[in-house]
Amino acid sequence: MVIKYFGKTCALMVMIFTLILISNTVGYGITISESVPGILVLCGIGLGGLTISKAMSRFIKLPSMMYVVVLAVLLSCPISPVQEQVITLTSNVQFMAPTAAMGAFIGISLGKEIKSFAKMGWKYIIITLFVIFGTFVFSAIIAQTVLKITGVI
Known part of the structure; x- marks a missing residue:
């Protein structure tokens, strides 16, 4: 079950990686070589947060997004030993690039549920x-x- 969950999550991260890379390159003119390290860091944070959420769901039922945000804040706060690297690498990813990817996923999920919503x-x-x-x-x-x-x- 854990392997299946991890596989699905990794597949989702590959799709998100691709969407962010396209958005960042086409929309903001940032080269692929500049974008890839930052997107990998963001996807790693997302994957780490989702994994922590899955592990903690036995004990505490909290939204997965909370774990992702807390992990991102901890990695980028001034007391973190990797703070400088995280901020340097992710500074090449425009804020709206992941937002565009997220909007695409929201649109897809709303499209699936529009009939029940209309009811x-x-x-x-x-x-x-x-x-x-x-x-x-x-x-x-x-x-x-x-x-x-x-x-x-």
Whole structure:
């Protein structure tokens, strides 16, 4: 079971790697040789976080994304011995390149579930649009406020 899970996760990472590489190269003009090391680091962090999540799911039920984010923060924080390498390598990967890959996967998953979503009724669609819009707007407001307070902008 663990080998099957690890195989599926690695296959997913290969797809994500490819999408990020294409997005980073075509969309931002960063060469493949500059992109590959950073994308490998990001995929390694993702694979590590997912593996930790799978191992910890026996004890604590938390979202996999939490483990990925915590691992990324630990590897890139100032007390980490690999902080400089992680930041240097991943700085060649544009933030929107992984976002484009993530959007593609979200679109695919929504496409599979659109019929069951439509069965819920038009009220749920309106509520969903308000939730998505509100999340986006309030995230932007919070980001703007924090960046102004800290003097970044």
